[in-house]
Amino acid sequence: MSETLLVAEKRTEFGKGAARRVRRANKVPAVIYGHGTDPVHISLPGHDLMMALKHGGANALLTLSVDGDEQLALPKSVTRDPIRGFLEHVDLVLVRRGEKVKVDVSISLTGESDREVLVTQPVLVIEVEAEATHIPTGFEVDQTELKAGDNVTASQVELPSGVTLLSDEDLIVVSAQAAPTAEAMEAELAEAEAEAGIEPTVADEPADAEGGDGETSSEE
Numbered sequence: 001m002s003e004t005l006l007v008a009e010k011r012t013e014f015g016k017g018a019a020r021r022v023r024r025a026n027k028v029p030a031v032i033y034g035h036g037t038d039p040v041h042i043s044l045p046g047h048d049l050m051m052a053l054k055h056g057g058a059n060a061l062l063t064l065s066v067d068g069d070e071q072l073a074l075p076k077s078v079t080r081d082p083i084r085g086f087l088e089h090v091d092l093v094l095v096r097r098g099e100k101v102k103v104d105v106s107i108s109l110t111g112e113s114d115r116e117v118l119v120t121q122p123v124l125v126i127e128v129e130a131e132a133t134h135i136p137t138g139f140e141v142d143q144t145e146l147k148a149g150d151n152v153t154a155s156q157v158e159l160p161s162g163v164t165l166l167s168d169e170d171l172i173v174v175s176a177q178a179a180p181t182a183e184a185m186e187a188e189l190a191e192a193e194a195e196a197g198i199e200p201t202v203a204d205e206p207a208d209a210e211g212g213d214g215e216t217s218s219e220e
Helices: 017-022 046-059 183-195
Strands: 001-012 027-034 037-045 061-066 071-079 086-097 100-110 117-120 125-131 139-142 152-153 172-178
Touching: 001 027, 001 046, 017 027, 017 061, 017 086, 017 152, 027 046, 027 071, 046 071, 046 086, 046 100, 046 183, 100 172, 100 183
Parallel strands: 001 061, 027 086, 100 139
Antiparallel strands: 001 037, 027 037, 061 071, 071 086, 100 125, 117 172, 152 172
């Protein structure tokens, strides 16, 4: 995992008004804590932090330069604006090189499943323990050979050397079942509409091509 260097500035003003002023300057209010130290309130460059989180994910390793002193930290909590999505606040936890940390790492699917198989992910992350400077960015599960009824458990996810699984070994992370047929989907839709009180629509009968009276006209 690569490290991103961010130059931080200590904050001396607090509260909503101060936080808004920090964000107007294109910076993000943040707090650093951990290892028994007192919390340190800082501001970070907004664009650089956003790019670090975009490329490094939830476990992006950050090198914070605070008054010339560099410290390693991991995001603990990220708050975004619910509408516009910009970063509002970040909590960071201090880590040390060689230190083992507990983190949640995402699982993604690779390959193409058989069209007759529906593959789902009951959970999207598993908890592992890894060195702070060697946190995996993600795990992959190949769905190509999965058949209906197959399950992939957390213990079957391939982990890099030095990474230890903390989630339950029997936790199902990927599940495969027979894909529903068109008839089954129509029946499920009809049942849902019935429960919602929606009356089925009846198509109008087509009018007779010769006026609808059932008789065939003849030319004189």
